[in-house]
Amino acid sequence: MTKPALTQPESPLDEAMASVDVAIAGGGLAGLAAALTLGRARRSVLVIDAGHPRNAPAAHMHGYLTRDGKNPLEMLRLGREEVRGYGGRIVQETVASITRLEDGRFQLTTGDGAGYRSRRVLVATGLVDRYxxxxxxxxxxxxxxxxxxxxxxxxxxxxxxxxxxxxxxxxxxxxxxxxxxxxxxxxxxxxxxxxxxxxxxxxxxxxxxxxxxxxxxxxxxxxxxxxxxxxxxxxxxxxxxINPWFEARTDLLGPLGVKLTDHPMGIGRQVQAEPSGFTGVPGIWVAGNVLDVTAGVMQSAASGVTAAATLNADLTLEDTTHALSAQP
Incomplete structure (x- = not known):
């Protein structure tokens, strides 16, 4: 079976997109669902993803209401199209590092050396199955x-x-x-x-x-x-x-001070975070299997929506604080 291609040419990011409200590392269903929600909230959003999801070897994914049996890569292709429809941008690359800048924003550096700045970061990089x-x-x-x-x-x-x-x-x-x-x-x-x-x-x-x-x-x-x-x-x-050990992809988060924890069932390791995905480290959220290693496709997408809503609320409070301080 021929796998659908995820690659689509992107025009270079313009100056207005050089710094976005939210940068998302990882563009699986969790990351794309978050990007869609943020785009509909009129937030500028950038998704950085290499296009190699965990479930790529499977011909079909199941349990996702109205999309049962869909090819995983086809789902991501459709999701990317929807995100672009609301002004979201997709960069097909891997995030190599995330650093906090002196002004409180973040810089995401990709594998090809490009840098992107954002006010908030959502990490939805999934997990690795160890067997x-x-x-x-x-x-x-x-x-x-x-x-x-x-x-x-x-x-x-x-x-x-x-x-x-x-x-x-x-x-x-x-x-x-x-x-x-x-x-x-x-x-x-x-x-x-x-x-x-x-x-x-x-x-x-x-x-x-x-x-x-x-x-x-x-x-x-x-x-x-x-x-x-x-x-x-x-x-x-x-x-x-088989019963793999589920290891969340958390390499990007350690240098930022994000803590890890064992899953309650003792089957893997994931980020210690609130149900909203907030890690306790200002500006950093997680979603999908980084938040819960047992999450399936539908739960992962839902966690992306939840994280996006709380991210937007956090940005709204910051926007309001800035507006108040700007008053004479």
């Missing part, structure tokens, strides 16, 4: 190696599914996937051995447990065909569910 270096996982990621039953479960329903155990959450993950298929095998791999209570739960749901570490995922004719253990035994399987 075992087992041959076959990377090649099939986002197709028949998956992590989220709500994202992929319907399409993979009734398949012969393997759950790769890598954490204490493996048993619950296997029980969850049982909702979509009756053929679930939990490969213990490096996960703790199920407790007697967990073993009873798995048995009651007809979920087999295989001990021993997994060596590779067998692939034939562009499909998963089995899971091979280190001792050489191969178990026929069609789908592999």
């Amino acid at each position: 075992p270096d087992i041959p076959g996982l990377h090649e099939r990621w986002g197709r028949d190696v998956v992590h989220c039953p709500y994202c992929f479960g319907w399409e993979l329903r009734d398949g012969a599914l393997a759950v790769l155990g890598t954490s204490p959450h493996a048993v619950m993950q296997a029980l969850m996937w049982r909702q979509w298929t009756s053929d679930v095998v939990l490969f213990q791999h490096t996960a703790p051995e199920p407790t007697p209570e967990q073993a009873a739960q798995l048995a009651a749901r007809g979920i087999k447990v295989v001990t021993g570490e997994v060596e590779a995922i067998e692939i034939h004719d562009d499909h998963i065909t089995g899971v091979r253990l280190t001792l050489g035994e191969v178990h026929p399987r069609e789908v592999v569910a």
Whole structure:
């Protein structure tokens, strides 16, 4: 399937856009939803994004009301068009650094050395999935190696599914996937051995447990065909569910004093922030998976809207303060 192109020529930023109200690092659904909301609020907004979203390997995204089954890159292309329709600008690059200037504004420097200034910054750079270096996982990621039953479960329903155990959450993950298929095998791999209570739960749901570490995922004719253990035994399987460590992309935020925290479920690390996305550091907001590593596409877009509304309120208070001080 041909992926839609995100690149569209942009004219150079004019002097009026050299400094904007809000610069957004990351143009996934969270960043674009924020940009759209800010544009409609008549704020000047700049989105800087390289166009390589986390879900690019997937042919379709799901659970986004009215857009279920849409290609992820097509969604971003449409989102960019909508943002441009309200005067927002898109720069196809990577943000290399964010620094606070003496006047309180921020400078975002991109990978090509260009600099852009803004009054506020929203970071929506997403996350990185960390998973075992087992041959076959990377090649099939986002197709028949998956992590989220709500994202992929319907399409993979009734398949012969393997759950790769890598954490204490493996048993619950296997029980969850049982909702979509009756053929679930939990490969213990490096996960703790199920407790007697967990073993009873798995048995009651007809979920087999295989001990021993997994060596590779067998692939034939562009499909998963089995899971091979280190001792050489191969178990026929069609789908592999994994439980990655979710690592928010926060490199830009550390130098600004933004704090990180572990996700309450112990499955990743994200920014410590208010539900609005405000980080507690003046001028800095976050949205999407930087704010919550478990957020799906719809939650990420919603968090972008929420952050945009509070950003606009913050800018409104500053505009009013400036107007009062300018009075004779």
